Amino acid sequence: MKQDPKAELRVISRTEPPASKLNDSIVVLTAGGAVLCALVFAVALPLGGPLPLYGGALSLGLLLFGVAIRRYFTDRFPDIEAIELREIPDPDHADEPLSDVEALGPRRSFLKRALIASGALFGIGIAAPPIASLGPAPGGTLLRTAWRPGVRLVTNEGLPVQPDDLAMGGIASIWPQDAIGQERSSVLLLRLTTPPVAPTNLDWVVDNVVAYSKVCTHAGCPVALYREQDNALFCPCHQSTFDPSRGAVPTFGPAARALPQLPLGLDDQGYLVALDDFQAQVGPAFD
Amino acid sequence: MTPLFSLLFDTLDARLKLRGPSRKVANKVFPHNWSFLLGEVALFSLVVLVATGIFLTMFYRPSTEATVYNGSYELYQGAQLPAAFESILRLSHDVPGGLLFRRIHRGASHLFIAASVLHMLRILLTGAFRRPREVNYHLGIGLITFAFVAGFTGYSLPYDSLAGTGIRIAYSELLSLPLIGDRVAFWIFGGDFPTGDVIPRFFVFHVLVVPGLIIAMVSLHLALVARQRHTQFPVRGVDGHKFILGKPLWPAQFAESATLVLWMAGLLTAAAVFIPWSDVALLGPYVPGEVGNNAQPDWFMFWIDGALRIFPPLEFSVFGLLTVSGPFVAGILLPGFVFTALAAYPFAERRRYGLRGDWHVLTNPLEIPLRAGFMLGIWSFVLLLSAAATSDILSRLTGVSIENVLWFFRITCVLLPPLLGLAINRYAKRRLARHSRTVARSEQEAQVAAASTEVAAGSKPKQPAQAPGSAP
Structure with missing residues (x-):
């Protein structure tokens, strides 16, 4: 069979x-050790042995087999340094056409443009509808939450809340009744030690109890932490800080908007209820 | 060759004529340098990821529906958990070897991304991106992007408390796209967060779409390396522009790669035994509206998280039509800018120095002042942003208030990278001037300059066994 002369190695x-007896022993011992490790692995894993045992056996086996392979190759083959010619781009082909079949005269060149244009339109036409099917149109979804006039504030366990359930300086995580876990409706309920001031809407404060959206206006994390030393609401994700006694305006960090205040009132049984949905946009910016 | 292998090969060879091409492949010369192994480490991590990933797929349930856990992990016995979280608990604590393979998968994912990033760093520092390899360099940038997507979706799948928070932030990032944000977010999530569609969709991305793209792109990446041949570091007395000096694929490179893949898998397994990577049982399942302290993403997302943290409050509406917000600028525009700068850099360098022709020999970045400045500038920027993602931890450890820590990063992220970049750019320029050199405009010019420097320094070029110039 004729060999490609370019394929030859230039040493x-x-x-x-x-030749080394020591090397032979190393190959045999490491390869044998690897097999032993595989055995331990194969027995210990199905029998529910401890993870360090079968994991350790697998790890050691892989490492030992690596040694065996390396040793085998260094002993079995000469160490060769070779040189190879880089392929120099062949300039002879530079002016050649890609194919020898040429399109017919310029008379029909408008056809080409028409076909490309219609191809693009056709592509968009059949690709766009499936993409649009992937999710519903947002419509007003992001402008509303589950809060409606008269909806009770409930805890994670679904219990309604009265102002006195909160100690002075206390804080609670709250949901609308029947929408527990509906993320954008989550609310922080606070009982402030001093009466809040503007821009807090004081009509929506009951006995120093005030409710704000828990969804950070920066990137939507729950504003889950309350820092007592300076009475601040704090988002653990990106450290946006809000002042609950002044309408939860941002005081530090990347958030640019206040946490919306929930219109808060009492129903005839003395439980806290929403008077309406939030009057400002909940959560991060969109569109 | 063993008789069996011989017989098999001859059978195939008689039909497919394999001998010639196989010999050519076996004789392919690989230049040697430790940094050339970084790409291989990434490739073999991918192999480990696919192998362990297939095992994990057998048990994972892509759903957030409440499911009762009845396995052996006491803390959650009888608890209602999202199905995804429940299936991972079962996989980890009730399937023999499940925890080991999950941890290896996790470790390999870290290694895959780390090795890919270091590989890119090597390419950038040594100039392996130069013509004719720009295409492959851009493929590499695409690969790193998809590696990030694979990493992020994988981080999300357990649906633990950190995963859910991460998904929520990703959703907010999509929302922040001006004009089309809510639509795009609803397309990807199937509705308002947290819909039931997000985990099934992330699952499809993570086990099908993204790995499919990564494997296709890696194949192309390697095919291009084979077609365009390796770059190599300068070797005295060898015309690296015309020749490659190294060891043949068979047996030297094969032995090295085989050893590397075995040792890597062995070390990943050892790491899985000793390090409890992402123990989701400790984190707990995602509960809407809850998040704990130390809300950090995976390390490779730190730079974006850091940018989100230190970016000043910003949100304004343009004619009531669209909204530009901090999460958009810091979380989308800024990473986009970094990737664009990396992708555009080869052209900037070529234009700045009027470079001509093809380049195959690697260079010290200090020989190219623009490259030295760009690299230190952009990477110090990315590293400082990454450090900013630990602001809450730093504040707790040092006792410095979180406000001061964030202000520290706001100032250093803006000032330090350009200053460092300019400083090293100046240094590189002076260094060239001291040796009265300029940036070579073609590889031949660079080699002439290097030869004359050697003569000036009085060193004799070492002769290789066979003068390469005499090779056909």
């Missing part, structure tokens, strides 16, 4: 490793 230096 620059060649060193033969000396």
